[in-house]
Amino acid sequence: MQNIKKVAIIGTGVIGAGWIIRCLAHNKIVYAFDKDIKLKKKLLSEIKRTWPFVKKLFNKKKLNLKNFHFFTSIEQTLKDADFIQECATENYSLKTKLISTIGKYAKSNSIIASSSSGLLPTRIYSKCKNPERGIIGHPFNPVYLLPAVEIVPGKKTSKNNLDLAKKFYKSISMNPIMVKNELPGYLSDRLQEALWREGLHIINEGYATTEELDRAIEDGPGLRWSLMGTFLTFHLAGGKTGMKHMLEQFGPALKLPWTKLKAPKLSKKLCSRLISGTAKQAKGKSVAIISNIRDQYLVDIQKLRKKYQKKLR
Numbered sequence: 001m002q003n004i005k006k007v008a009i010i011g012t013g014v015i016g017a018g019w020i021i022r023c024l025a026h027n028k029i030v031y032a033f034d035k036d037i038k039l040k041k042k043l044l045s046e047i048k049r050t051w052p053f054v055k056k057l058f059n060k061k062k063l064n065l066k067n068f069h070f071f072t073s074i075e076q077t078l079k080d081a082d083f084i085q086e087c088a089t090e091n092y093s094l095k096t097k098l099i100s101t102i103g104k105y106a107k108s109n110s111i112i113a114s115s116s117s118g119l120l121p122t123r124i125y126s127k128c129k130n131p132e133r134g135i136i137g138h139p140f141n142p143v144y145l146l147p148a149v150e151i152v153p154g155k156k157t158s159k160n161n162l163d164l165a166k167k168f169y170k171s172i173s174m175n176p177i178m179v180k181n182e183l184p185g186y187l188s189d190r191l192q193e194a195l196w197r198e199g200l201h202i203i204n205e206g207y208a209t210t211e212e213l214d215r216a217i218e219d220g221p222g223l224r225w226s227l228m229g230t231f232l233t234f235h236l237a238g239g240k241t242g243m244k245h246m247l248e249q250f251g252p253a254l255k256l257p258w259t260k261l262k263a264p265k266l267s268k269k270l271c272s273r274l275i276s277g278t279a280k281q282a283k284g285k286s287v288a289i290i291s292n293i294r295d296q297y298l299v300d301i302q303k304l305r306k307k308y309q310k311k312l313r
């Protein structure tokens, strides 16, 4: 299979919509399906909302909506697709069943990727015909703007299909991260979840609000993270001898230990602190308005980041 052109998106919620927009921006022919057939109208308005950002980031001129086809039958959606991105609700039994249906109707050499945030591919492809074509292609929200995608193989995935998936994601301007073997939560969500759990403890114990914890990231580590991750950042924290001195100085703190990691119970009190805390942070702005601000920022920062990444990579 050479350049993959025809893509099917199964499940068109937040993430499915993101893939659709990214693929359309890269001139792919997109076939979409959701068990909720009313989503087509919502999708079109999301494409319209996001196009100005996508257009700017990828220097595109025109959106060709003729390449977008929303079907009410999964069979019809899959029939011609060379690459299938599954984006249904995160749940082992739902995905295993859905992927088995996808495997039945898809062309035998099409690649099937799941957007799952942490489920094991060997398990969700266990009932799929030709499981050697099954991978995880885990993106980040908003998919239409963020370049990261984790490619995770299952025990039966073939090397050739991993290479084809990598090539496909590159053709839609993504930077694939090849994960060697499957592990729950993959890479990035493992890291994100550690931070999230710790935040829940701090809020639960009343040390800080959601806004204060967000500021602690936004104004500090977060500003650095889009250029360099934790490890290179800590290398600089060690002064002239880098990581060596960093480990000598801060290594002992690992034994204190500062973090709790086991998640606290999502009690009524904690949920209410999270919901009222984030509502206060939103200051009455809708999710769509905040998304527009975030999207504009992500376009601008990625343009700036390119300039600096060239010096590091």
Ligand SMILES: NC(=O)c1ccc[n+]([C@@H]2O[C@H](COP(=O)([O-])OP(=O)(O)OC[C@H]3O[C@@H](n4cnc5c(N)ncnc54)[C@H](O)[C@@H]3O)[C@@H](O)[C@H]2O)c1
Pocket: 010, 011, 012, 013, 014, 015, 016, 033, 034, 035, 036, 039, 086, 087, 088, 089, 090, 091, 094, 098, 115, 116, 117, 118, 138, 139, 140, 141
């Ligand atoms: N939201 C995120 O930030 C994020 C980030 C990365 C990956 N993911 C992953 O992407 C996937 C989708 O998440 P989401 O946030 O878009 O969820 P969502 O709830 O917004 O959308 C899920 C969609 O799947 C549809 N669906 C459910 N069962 C279906 C079926 N059998 N056939 C067809 N459609 C079906 C639903 O109708 C819904 O529209 C999940 O696996 C999730 O873990 C989510």
